[in-house]
Amino acid sequence: MKELKVGVIGCGAIGKAHVQRLSNEVAGAKVTAVSDYVQDTAREVAEEYDAQFFASAKDLIACDEVDAILIASSDPSHAEYTLECIRNRKPVLCEKPLALTASDCEKILHEEMMAERHLVQVGFMRRYDSGYVEMKKAIENGRLGTPLMINCAHRNFYQPENFKTDMAITNVAIHELDISRWLLSDEYEDAQVLKVRQNTKTNSDHLNPQLCILQTKAGARVIIEVQTTNAYAYDIQCQVVGELGVINLPDPSRAYMRTEAHTETPLMTDWSERFIDAYTVELQEWVKGVHKNCVEGPSAWDGYAACVTADALITSRKTGKPEKVLTIEKPEFYK
Numbered sequence: 001m002k003e004l005k006v007g008v009i010g011c012g013a014i015g016k017a018h019v020q021r022l023s024n025e026v027a028g029a030k031v032t033a034v035s036d037y038v039q040d041t042a043r044e045v046a047e048e049y050d051a052q053f054f055a056s057a058k059d060l061i062a063c064d065e066v067d068a069i070l071i072a073s074s075d076p077s078h079a080e081y082t083l084e085c086i087r088n089r090k091p092v093l094c095e096k097p098l099a100l101t102a103s104d105c106e107k108i109l110h111e112e113m114m115a116e117r118h119l120v121q122v123g124f125m126r127r128y129d130s131g132y133v134e135m136k137k138a139i140e141n142g143r144l145g146t147p148l149m150i151n152c153a154h155r156n157f158y159q160p161e162n163f164k165t166d167m168a169i170t171n172v173a174i175h176e177l178d179i180s181r182w183l184l185s186d187e188y189e190d191a192q193v194l195k196v197r198q199n200t201k202t203n204s205d206h207l208n209p210q211l212c213i214l215q216t217k218a219g220a221r222v223i224i225e226v227q228t229t230n231a232y233a234y235d236i237q238c239q240v241v242g243e244l245g246v247i248n249l250p251d252p253s254r255a256y257m258r259t260e261a262h263t264e265t266p267l268m269t270d271w272s273e274r275f276i277d278a279y280t281v282e283l284q285e286w287v288k289g290v291h292k293n294c295v296e297g298p299s300a301w302d303g304y305a306a307c308v309t310a311d312a313l314i315t316s317r318k319t320g321k322p323e324k325v326l327t328i329e330k331p332e333f334y335k
């Protein structure tokens with residue numbers, strides 16, 4: 001297989017990890033170009049992986065030595081870079097979220113449809129996690145019966161200092177918004193944020209925790225507890241409740257110790273380990289899809305649907321009421 005020449009924008013925590021994965025774990029790809037707002041960060045990665053350094057992300061996107069782009073820069077930059085990739089007719093895997101506003105997502109939908117090619121994939125990598133894949137199979141083969149509810153918890157051990165209340169939804173719970181739609185093959189009807197007693201240990205001035213309650217068009221309920229920081233560990237829980245039973249996302253397998261009349265199981269403290277295999281599968285499937293000119297991962301529509309739902313949740317937090325999740329009519333292109 002000819003090697004896909006990938007340009008990576010954003011060489012921070014996950015950007016560096018993705019460069020490492022693309023270089024050493026994913027077949028059929030190599031990183032030929034990197035860029036970052038902080039130039040020295042990108043220069044170091046360029047040197048380590050023998051890739052070309054670009055001061056400008058737009059120059060990286062346009063470069064002939066770049067076939068496809070992975071966007072791993074900060075959330076506010078995703079929409080503009082994704083649009084630039086589409087204008088250059090280059091496949092792009094954009095880390096979640098696709099954009100911070102529904103209108104930016106709609107611009108991306110429009111540009112991609114004008115290009116008449118599925119160029120955009122969004123980094124909702126939990127769809128590639130073996131535990132979630134097993135849960136979806138149990139729903140689809142009917143063993144659970146009709147799914148009635150999903151109970152989720154997204155608990156973080158820490159967040160960067162600049163973390164804001166809205167990011168609990170647009171950056172953190174966005175994973176649960178996507179994975180619940182995907183598990184249920186359903187769309188959201190309405191969304192509400194309920195106030196919760198606050199964690200006094202929260203290390204910055206944002207609301208923590210928040211509780212989201214959504215209803216799907218089929219009437220299922222999705223409940224998402226979001227602890228953005230100062231939880232006991234980095235812990236992701238998900239249970240689907242069906243007519244015939246329940247299925248739980250398995251905890252990562254870790255050795256457990258028995259000592260001094262206790263058992264002890266280590267927990268994780270951040271995202272980088274929790275879904276480590278899913279990131280590799282996600283990138284491998286993306287590279288294969290680009291090679292076949294058939295990218296089938298989470299689409300720009302999935303990014304848009306999550307973003308519109310996030311908007312409804314943020315509005316609900318301010319109004320105190322459930323808010324309708326109102327998307328445009330789903331274009332044929334995304335069906």
Ligand SMILES: NC(=O)C1=CN([C@@H]2O[C@H](COP(=O)(O)OP(=O)(O)OC[C@H]3O[C@@H](n4cnc5c(N)ncnc54)[C@H](O)[C@@H]3O)[C@@H](O)[C@H]2O)C=CC1
Pocket residue numbers: 009010011012013014015035036037038041057072073074075077095096097123124125171271
């Ligand atoms: N799928 C997942 O599980 C995860 C996804 N992410 C997403 O990946 C992205 C990066 O997150 P982290 O690596 O944790 O952040 P980070 O802050 O460690 O890295 C972001 C990098 O992007 C650079 N950057 C920021 N704005 C830029 C711009 N306009 N142009 C070029 N470079 C720019 C920064 O200088 C920094 O080096 C975020 O969008 C985040 O939502 C992050 C962690 C996990």
Ligand SMILES: O=C1[C@H](O)[C@H](O)[C@@H](O)[C@H](O)[C@H]1O
Pocket residue numbers: 156171172175271
């Ligand atoms: O996507 C992610 C990770 O999955 C973490 O759960 C969050 O804490 C992080 O902020 C976000 O970028």
